[in-house]
Amino acid sequence: MKYGLELQQNIFVPWRLSYVSYDVLKGELKSRQLDHGWTDTDEKEFLLLMDNELCKVYDFISAKLTEIDARILYCERTIQTLQKNPTMASDANYSIMDEALTEILFDVNDLSRFTRVNFTAIQKLLKKHDKWTGLNLKQAYVAKLREKPLDKQRFDVAIIYISALHDICRNRGQQSSGNPTSGADQNAFERATAKYWIHPDNITEVKAIIMLHLPVLIFDKNKKWEPADSAISSIYFDNDNFDLYTGRLQRDEGAEAIRYRWYGNTTSRDVYIERKTHHAPWLNGTSVKDRFRLDETHVNPFTVGGRSADEIAAELRQKNTNAKVIDDIHFIAQGVQTSLSEKRLEPMLRVFYNRTAFQLPDDQRLRISLDTDLTYIREDHLDGQTRRQPPYSWRRSDVGIDSPFSYVKEQDILRFPYAVLETKLQTHLGQEPPQWLSSLVESHLVHEVPRFSKYLHGACHFYRSRLPLLPWWLAELNVDIRKPRAENIGLTRSRSFKPLIDGRYRRAMIEEQERAHQEA
Missing domain, CATH: 3.20.100.30 (VTC, catalytic tunnel domain)
Incomplete structure (x- = not known):
């Protein structure tokens, strides 16, 4: 499968305008090569296009991470309010916060995919550029990718905080305690x-x-x-x-x-x-x-x-x-x-x-x-x-x-x-x-x-x-260990972009788990 088609299949529709314009830049490379030999002017203009795409993607990721941090902070403060006010600490309210955290978690996952897809797109464009022009832009571009590191965007901090808040919601206001290595050898x-x-x-x-x-x-x-x-x-x-x-x-x-x-x-x-x-x-x-x-x-x-x-x-x-x-x-x-x-x-x-x-x-x-x-x-x-x-x-x-x-x-x-x-x-x-x-x-x-x-x-x-x-x-x-995506497995979204876990809504999963726990 050509990468341009693979990229289109991996685009998250609400963010489609923020992806690298892969086909546009590839078209620029090809049309200029067919029209005339690659010149210094072509190189400068192509580099300007690449820089613009890198900045666009990096700024989008940075803005989304800032937004995610703010939403996590809002959830944390709301959960603290529930913990301090017993009259508000209902199962329904904790379930609402659980769903809000799940939505944030899905955005973190989507942003991680977005980051990897765009990093790969830029690497592919650099490789095509060097192959068609005989230059070595890929090596020269390393410094810019370190300055705006699409391959190093870290989402672990967000996942750790979401996990801690999820745990409180799961335990209806109580944070899990205890030593994970306690007990028997x-x-x-x-x-x-x-x-x-x-x-x-x-x-x-x-x-x-x-x-x-x-x-x-x-x-x-x-x-x-x-x-x-x-x-x-x-x-x-x-x-x-x-x-x-x-x-x-x-x-x-x-x-x-x-x-x-x-x-x-x-x-x-x-x-x-x-x-x-x-x-x-x-x-x-x-x-x-x-x-x-x-x-x-x-x-x-x-x-x-x-x-x-x-x-x-x-x-x-x-x-x-x-x-x-x-x-x-x-x-x-x-x-x-x-x-x-x-x-x-x-x-x-x-x-x-x-x-x-x-x-x-x-x-x-x-x-x-x-x-x-x-x-x-x-x-x-x-x-x-x-x-x-x-x-x-x-x-x-x-x-x-x-x-x-x-x-x-x-x-x-x-x-x-x-x-x-x-x-x-x-x-x-x-x-x-x-x-x-x-x-x-x-x-x-x-x-x-x-x-x-x-x-x-x-x-x-x-x-x-x-x-x-x-x-x-x-x-x-x-061998390529990636396999075709199975239907209703993993994290997906409905047609209205609602989070689905193995094809089901989070609330349905929680209700099923609670029924199983009560029956046990």
């Missing part, structure tokens, strides 16, 4: 885990669908959420034979994955030493993920053996830490240090992404995570290049969390083309997935990739010549 649960790739065109829609059923999980509700809160960085360890890679890929008994993880900025003092073990022998063959926290200043000494598990345990005893916790941390620390030493493990690969997690507080039956901006960055010295300074450091000091990391050398970085959705469902109590989740994962919006591993994927990209075995899913990268 998370490793004690049997979980059915499934992984999916999501094309960038569908990311915001998938987030919105999940958010209508599960709130976005905020770990620290005492601080205002900011984009850096979603950042997760991990340093994976391996040796030059890639024994950990091979063990995990083949799912060998006792196969390990060892990583150091931190949340948010690189200035964070909390670093988590994590170990995943497949069929751990000390747990009668149960797979387990365990971890403990270290202050960042203690990570290097721990890694090189200068800070032992005994010393960590002794310090915890001085703080009157629970004896069982101390024993567990000592066991993990000793095991990790033994593997680092005996297997000669070194920092190999950094994996970065921004995570949106969805879960009801105090309810671990279902947890969903959506990871975007997935990026791999080399940390090793295998090719003779010293990437970490000093060389014994556990991570590079020249890399932060500023995706897309344009300052990193191209040979040191891999930007994964899709988002990764992971669902974790408790199965030890016979838990079945809710109908809305089954509908989502069977839809055109996601592409299932069983046993996808972030580390295995990054390792096989950078170190393929050293690896005898490769993951099965590499072939999936050669």
Whole structure:
């Protein structure tokens, strides 16, 4: 299908005049080429047309985002009024606010699509220009696209706020409280885990669908959420034979994955030493993920053996830490240090992404995570290049969390083309997935990739010549994972542009859920 036709099919009619005039600019390119050779005057006039279209689109997005922020603020104040006035806090009023928030959420989704469609249109025009004229406008235009970044417009902040307000409406004025990790040890649960790739065109829609059923999980509700809160960085360890890679890929008994993880900025003092073990022998063959926290200043000494598990345990005893916790941390620390030493493990690969997690507080039956901006960055010295300074450091000091990391050398970085959705469902109590989740994962919006591993994927990209075995899913990268849009699935609009969720109005969905809850 020609892109001009594809663009027309993706236009949201009420905003049609604000899209890039793709056919007009393409016509200018073609007619001038047919009429005469491309001149400096043609180039200046075409560049002026491109600049005008970019400004038009960017200004529209900025205005819409401002409008969305104002509508969210209005909903927040109205909900606060309902909370403070019991006589006004009726189910009907909360339902009205729920519908208003749903309408805003649909606009966020439409604006996200609008942004991606127009960014793609501009990229297509630049490519055609360079092909037909022999010039390199695409590279020269990078600075303008950074100044008016259509590919970086972030809608996460709006989604987080809408989710929090939706949660209050869902609970009729009460905000969900509690610790999402409270209760039993998370490793004690049997979980059915499934992984999916999501094309960038569908990311915001998938987030919105999940958010209508599960709130976005905020770990620290005492601080205002900011984009850096979603950042997760991990340093994976391996040796030059890639024994950990091979063990995990083949799912060998006792196969390990060892990583150091931190949340948010690189200035964070909390670093988590994590170990995943497949069929751990000390747990009668149960797979387990365990971890403990270290202050960042203690990570290097721990890694090189200068800070032992005994010393960590002794310090915890001085703080009157629970004896069982101390024993567990000592066991993990000793095991990790033994593997680092005996297997000669070194920092190999950094994996970065921004995570949106969805879960009801105090309810671990279902947890969903959506990871975007997935990026791999080399940390090793295998090719003779010293990437970490000093060389014994556990991570590079020249890399932060500023995706897309344009300052990193191209040979040191891999930007994964899709988002990764992971669902974790408790199965030890016979838990079945809710109908809305089954509908989502069977839809055109996601592409299932069983046993996808972030580390295995990054390792096989950078170190393929050293690896005898490769993951099965590499072939999936050669196909277009987008599928034809299914009828009555996902977020759509009626002929009068009213929001429809899987072909139904939001109020009808809520009434059906309430009936099911009453019958249960």
